[in-house]
Amino acid sequence: MQDLITVTKILLRERKDVWLSIVFGSLAGLAAVGLFASSGYLISEAALTPPLYTLTLMIVLIEVFGVSRAGTRYVERLVSHRATFKMLANVRTYFYERLVPKAATLTSSHRSGELLARVVGDVETLQHFFLRVLYPPLVMAAVFICTLLFSAYFSPWIALILVAGLLVSGFVLPGLFALSKQREAARLREIRGQLGAETTEYLSGFRDLKIHQQLEKKEAQVLERSYDYMEKQAKETKRRIFQDGVQALAANLVTWLVVLSGAYLVITGDLHGVYLAMLVMISIMVFETAVPMATFANYSEESWHAASRLFSVAGNDAGESSPAAEKVTEPFKKAPAISAEQVAYTFAAEPRPAIRDVSVQLPAGSKTAVVGPSGSGKSVLLHVLAGVYPAEQGKVDYDDIPLAAIAEDARWASMNMVLQANHFFYGTIRDNLRIANEKASPEEMLQALRNVQLEHMSLSAEVQEKGANLSGGEKQRLALARTFLKKAPLWLLDEPFSSLDSWTTRQLKTELFTKAAGGTLLLVSHSLTGLEEMDQILVMEAGKVVEAGHYDALIAKKGYFYELKAIEDEIVL
């Protein structure tokens, strides 16, 4: 609930549009009621041979109501949609700002793609929150109150029936339905998730399932699960249709009661007969404004779910954590020495730590390589040293200053980082290089491109979302070009050459070592060739550093590194 209140607060920043929507929505509702009421009154009057001016007046009223109903509805739609779009922009920026501090955990978890797509989808879902959840009850209440006051003038009893009807069909029933929907929807989503997982497994495991003769069994399993899901889904839909029916029945019951008591009151002489048709028409029409409330249960559940998921990712605490008192806020000008002592890190929901008891020393200006089999924790170690993943145990120091005492911005500014998945944005090559150094001149950018063997690339060439139009090798070279432009003294490179051929790798490595001559450098590498010039090599296995030393020493030792190297040398194609 707290989550939706926060969302409402963000929405209410567009106060003017909200008010306008409500005003015009109410006017539209009232005009419709007015149209019905006046036509009911018109024919009743007409039946009694009234003076002509009454009829003329009523006819004018009918036309005015008719036209203004359509007109106000139009304005209402415009204003409320404009409001929605503005709110969406606000919600988007709000969540973006909250997600920035969580960048590391967001983009590095196993299911980050899914997670982020969900964030975007959930933000989009919230656009219904105003239009379908927050706003219909307000409009309905406004229309009802005016209508009630009007009918109370003619008959308090009928007004009372309408009040009861409003409470039941406008608030009690939608509220009840929203509660039951919440339970059902959670169950349905769970089944959907399982079905999705099983389907993916069926598709990706096709070959193994086929060879092991399990394909048909699995297919039957998936099909059974999917039928089960569809049964439940159909049941849910049918339940919703039933609920709509209940709501319609409640509205009809109210009209019926209005007719019943109206007729009774006319017969007993407590109500003039000429108003009866009008009151009946009012009661028919006023429940039309309760129609949007039928979808209330659905959308309120969706919004609630979207908001709570968003906040579970982004956090719903009041402010950012206050910075510690004595923080280093200036970036490192000179290459820092880095030391880690007994650090460990475990991914969420995994039984074993990804790295443990790792201690490393990177002297200022030294060059270190980290090697080892896949899943041994090389990349995790780099992320822990960079402060992207917080070390669970032990400590990481830069020049004997604890990582926590260095302001985040200063830390990033000190670092040239190439990740395994480097991100490129929609725009041009220039835009994508400029993020590394705003002041870089076109000449400098072109020089950086030349340095990474991309001289054929134009600065104004288009880059698609996620760099989709770039090859893996081009992306790695552009990422390296960024670091060349940034000129920071600490280099943290996570398999920067993995998509490049050996010739290009050699060229770029030479260039890298020229540029990083005075810097502290850590290079995670799956390849074991060309590591002779490194000051030290850390060999990892199963989350631990099992060997460390210079290339020659490791080869002479004939240990783990030696064996890995022998295997690599065997591979010819």
Add this chain to the structure above:
Amino acid sequence: MDPLRPQAFAQKRRMFFLILFTILLGTALILQAYFLVKIVDEAFLQAASFEELTPLFAGLAAAFFLRVLLNVGSGRLGTSMAQHVKKTYHKQLLSHFAKQSRLQADKGQTGEKASLLLDAGDELDPYFHDYIPKLLQAGIIPVLLLLAVFSQNLYSGLILLITAPFIPIAMAVVGTKTKKKSDEKLKELSAFSGRFLDTLQGLLTLKVYGRAHEQTALIRSSSLNFSHATMDVLKVAFLSTLILELISMLGMGILAIEVGLRLAIFDQLSFFTAFFVLILAPEFYNALKNYGTAFHTSRTSLAAAEKIEEELAGNEQGPSWGARALSSQDMPPALTFRNAGLSLNEEEPLLKHINAEIAPKSNVAVVGRSGAGKSLLLDLAAGLVEPTAGELLVNEQPLSDYSESDWFQHISYLSQHPVLFSGTIAANIALGATAEASRAQIEEAAEQAGLFPLVEELEDGLDTVIGEGGRGLSGGEKQRIALARVFLKRPAIILFDEPTVGLDVRTERLLQTAITNLSREATLITAAHRLHTINQADQILVLKNGELEATGSHEELKQTSSEYRQLVHHQKGGA
């Protein structure tokens, strides 16, 4: 055009009831109006007593009730219809995916396919429980109401008849004009949220370069710019609704004036008739307008259905199988590729003119550059895909003559990236069993595959549940679980895609001795990457651009094949 409508009308019984319900619904509407008007008339003008009205109240209640009941009934019928169609689609899609799965699986489309399957389920519903009933209502109810109105008052009937066509005309005119524009906008909208996603995915990069916060303003301004553009399109859509509302409001207004004047001044009508017409008029217009809204929601369902139909249209044929038995004595068999080829959708063939003899228990290495067709050749040999040209003979008979289950009982495929299923480690190993495997057999296989150090480290041992795709296990551990499957199966033919990078030394050693042991009693076909493996092979197949460039032993090929010399003596260089 509309792939769903025939599927709705094909469900004849449900359709019959839907039509019946709609006719009854129209009748209920007329009855409801009749009772309502009669009561007001009696109480207001005829000075009836309350008791006299009782049957009318009962009738009104019944009409109200019937109306709701029929609406609920139609919706439920529609939902059942949808369920029927969805089940059919799911079944078709699954078997369709299974047929093409082998060739497409590596292209990383599994996520897309899974979501097609799921979304199809979610998005088809409204077409059947909303659009179809509304379509029928728009066709049937106005006619019934018109008949009722005409029976009472000719002029009112004429007013309805003349104004009604303006609604579909307005819908059609504005609809076609806005449809294209709004479709474009919708595409832009998804592209736009794609861009937001793009920024989120690049958050770490932005942060590393200290740019995260300046994006906030950018997101906001592009959000707003986009909304301006969208509002222009929406304005047109709202304008169309405005026109519709104006038509129906004006129609009702004219009607009210007509009956009012004729009642009061010309005295040509009774109050009953006038009120009756007045109450039916909004129902008349609503039936038409509702169709418009339902039409709009049906577009989403249709788009989903079209996506499914498109996917199903790609005709995929899985391998065919026969009934010939393969007994263990026939194993390992002699394999003969006779001019075998493989092509997809009439494109350039992926493999062509493959001629090779593979003797029982021999050790064959397939070499070639990446993309030369090594893994496709392994798939052919495994019977996972069928040659589209030539044939593969097993003991002199086409593979397609044999029984599928007999064949696969003797095959193991060890890939570079083994697939693990969510479940326990033991269950993952048991997948390799041809018959029900005992616990002892599974443990033995696990031990042979070198899984014990891992198993001992884990609290639940072999019963540890591993997540989707073996999350949390290292590459070597996954490989060892896959190896245990092979030990459990003891196959006659082993297809082995040799690992290139990333295994730990222990797994490497294990794999080598295991493959040597297993291949003593089996034919081994390896997509080879290592000199040692190639040297050990009895026969080497050199692939180049999908064709067999040469076959022979290492020594022979060094002499005869330039491609082989290039491949094997390819200088790795000091990268």
